[in-house]
Amino acid sequence: MTIKLKTPISEEEIRKLRIGDTVLLSGVIVTARDQAHKLMIEERPDFIREYLKESVIYHCGPVVRKDENGNWQFVSAGPTTSAREEPYQSDVIREYKVRGVIGKGGMGAKTAQGLKEYGAVYFHAVGGAGTLIANTVKRVIDVFKLEEFGTPEAFWVIEVEDFPLVVTMDSHGGSIHKEILEKSSKIAEELMK
């Protein structure tokens, strides 16, 4: 069954999600990668606060263009590897009251603990599905730090509609990544015998 979610998301809603759930996400979310996460922890800027509260961070460095009217458009926008934000993520979730993180590859123990403690989940997007995901982006609302960080690393505030996701880490300690790693490691050992 597919669950429809729209930001802002309450803690109660997010706590209902379990690993393996398929979600279609709508509403306002924010892209942030390495430089953005570093900034959020080192300087705790306020400009992004209202957009992140009870919302979702998307680990993504998009391909963008400007249309004839000078408005930004997302051209290709799949997820990037989340593991790089592991040192920051849990603190960012707490500081900005974030309810979810979208990326690929899953995250580590510190983030897992943060999801549990502050009530958030990790959503996995389909890596490489750049065009399809860009088509779910209805509008670019704002962009911060574009000059300084460049296109992939800037904070893009976007409105999405029916962005397809799978919950792979929930707020109860569940992680598909951990399960698959354990299982496949055992199989690999068998195959090497």
Add this chain to the structure above:
Amino acid sequence: MELKESVLELIRRAATDLPPDVEQVLRKAYDNEDENTPAKNVLSTILENVKMARKQSTPMCQDTGSLVFYIDYPERGLEKDFRQAIEWAAVEATNRQYLRPNAVDPVTGKNSGNNLGINAPYIHFHQWDKEETRIRLLLKGGGSENVGAQYKLPYPPLNAGRDLKGVRKVIIDAVKNAQGLGCAPGTIGVGIGGGRDTSYALSKEQFFRKMGQRSGNKELAELEAELLNDLNKLEIGPMGFGGKTTVLDVFIASQARHPATFYVSVSYNCWAFRRKTMIIKNGEVHYDD
């Protein structure tokens, strides 16, 4: 069409148009996965994305990778001409959003903004006896590049010795360690022998083989078939959510090694397999996958 414009078209095709042989293998994988599983959903999204990217002429993946060219040229060709054409095409492809700016100076941390930099795009030049020119392009994503691995045999942690049995073990280990991180289901390129640099280079060049194209060496061909079967038993599945499809194919090649060394390099290509070829013959350009 001028050389530079035909190279631009080569880049556009590579970024936006998944080769049909790869698409066919993905479609088979979709049919093979169980209903209502994350694996099947992921493959369905991937196939839908492939169709949309081709139709819209937009990058199938926003990480349009590092540009790696392989040029075989006749006696009269000039490397400088090819380099100029490629640099122009890379800048123009970035302007047209076929490519994301992906060349970062590791010293200053600055992104050049146009995909040019020291050794970027990277070009492998090779002069051959034919009258025609062949330009092959691989757009190699960063996520899948990060999960590549090089082993030195013997490799005691796995009890992997200096033979094909040892080679098999470290390939299984590399794919297990990659999990879904290289955007599974991936394609595995393996180089056995050579030095550290040429070993990786050989593994990556295997990505120009078509799906199902087995090695000309009988033993390696058998190992490829065996590994394709074994690796799909790992149940890592598309994106690492579990499932029957972990890899799409395995391509292995070997080259002479120094008596003291035995390297096995494993390169991983994400499902978004961006490779294209163009042949220039008698002034005419022909594109292939």
